Amino acid sequence: MALFKIVHLTKYQYNYPIKESINEIRLFPHHFENQEVLQYQLLITHAPNVDISQDYYGNRVGNFNVLDTHTEMTIESRMLVRVNHSLKIPKMDSTSVKDIQTEKEKSILLLRLCYIDKIEKQVEIESILEKIGIEDKSIIEIAQQCNTYVFENFKYTKGITNIETTVDEILMLKKGVCQDFAHVLLHLLRTAGIPSRYVSGYICPNESGLRGEGATHAWVEIYTKTQGWLGLDPTNNIWTMDNHVRLSVGRNFSDCTPIKGTFKGLARQTLSVCVSIGYEDGRQFEEINDVKLQEVSSNVQDQLNYMDQLQQQQ
The missing domain is CATH 2.60.40.2250 (Immunoglobulin-like)
Structure with missing residues (x-):
């Protein structure tokens, strides 16, 4: 707390x-x-x-x-x-993308949060998911591995992107800040069929050395049938913790x-x-x-x- x-x-x-x-x-x-x-x-x-x-x-x-x-x-x-995030790491349940298909079909919101924006580098996104290997994996496992991929393959660099920077440009640069990492992760998760939303807020410093601390921050939340909405921070390769304060949610930065x-x-x-x-x-x-x-x-x-x-x- x-x-x-x-x-x-x-x-x-x-x-x-x-x-x-x-x-x-x-x-x-x-x-x-x-x-x-x-x-x-x-x-x-x-x-x-x-x-x-x-x-x-x-x-x-x-x-x-x-x-x-x-x-x-x-x-x-x-x-x-x-x-007070009582569960800093979610339970590793076996719920798959197929298991929530019926729920998605009944919810306009979940369908909206699964919609894939058209980008030129969609083949690259699909190649990343193939490399990760998402077949027969749970939603939690897919999300965690996508989160790690963004963290390990994109360099945290201030000043080279802005609010207009597209996913295509971020994939080319392989650099950016929290907002950019969140947008790439969203595209990966939605391509995999997982309802995902952008989160705007703050990450409060606690002498832990997290990137983006002390400023407005962005991360992603995924929807699971068993545990509801769970937060992933690709900038730091963690699940959201007590120092993540949420302001607003939406499909992307524009909504927040x-x-x-x-x-x-x-x-x-x-x-x-x-x-x-x-x-x-x-x-x-x-x-x-x-x-x-x-x-x-x-x-x-x-x-x-x-x-x-x-x-x-x-």
């Missing part, structure tokens, strides 16, 4: 005033059997009204608008969460994006994310990351350059 006080601070800055910022957030921690949300607070610049609803996958989603002109917007999510938004105006924007984690014994961990945003079109870039020139002439 572990208790974490997590502060997730997101700051957007604009070099020229913008207005009508429209946003969608998934920053609300799950409250489920092994994770109890004791306290939660959401603080947003200008204190807009936040309309909270639930999406298809059961995540709490917040929508809000900041209509006034502004050059900065911060979104601060504060939570106190207790995590912590913050999505748009605005009216012409400006360069920068984004920084700070995650602070406090422990029961008073220890504190903090990590700050500047996020690389998608590049603007050449037309927008030309307009921004022209505005910069005008400002310099004043």
Whole structure:
């Protein structure tokens, strides 16, 4: 059992005033059997009204608008969460992919989480599964071996991928971060016929040397008929533990994006994310990351350059 006080601070800055910022957030921690949300607070610049609803996958989603002109917007999510994964390693039962076929046919959700996205390197995915040897193996065994394959064959490297990086590109690079590893593992598992979902959350450091500690993290959950949803972390080749705090689930990162938004105006924007984690014994961990945003079109870039020139002439 572990208790974490997590502060997730997101700051957007604009070099020229913008207005009508429209946003969608998934920053609300799950409250489920092994994770109890004791306290939660959401603080947003200008204190807009936040309309909270639930999406298809059961995540709490917040929508809000900041209509006034502004050059900065911060979104601060504060939570106190207790995590207790009683089974850090699941039971090795004999349930196979065939054993859950009837259950999948009766559930649109499970079928959706088995759907294989079209990629150019599908033959490579099938070759990996053939190498692993998934025939006559249980779901647990297949998942664990796929998890190990990703961990051993893909190098953890920051700064070479982004939220737009595809599975094809990751298979070519053989490098990436937790989000990339999760996407590759999902494709392997779904090709094998195992219902699998992407999980967005945090992996809280505990002097254990896990990769990705202290920051937003991503992993995968598989569905088994006997044990329900079980978490696999391909970045660290482990089953999820007490230091994995779950925020949202979906088919992929797009379904779990912590913050999505748009605005009216012409400006360069920068984004920084700070995650602070406090422990029961008073220890504190903090990590700050500047996020690389998608590049603007050449037309927008030309307009921004022209505005910069005008400002310099004043």
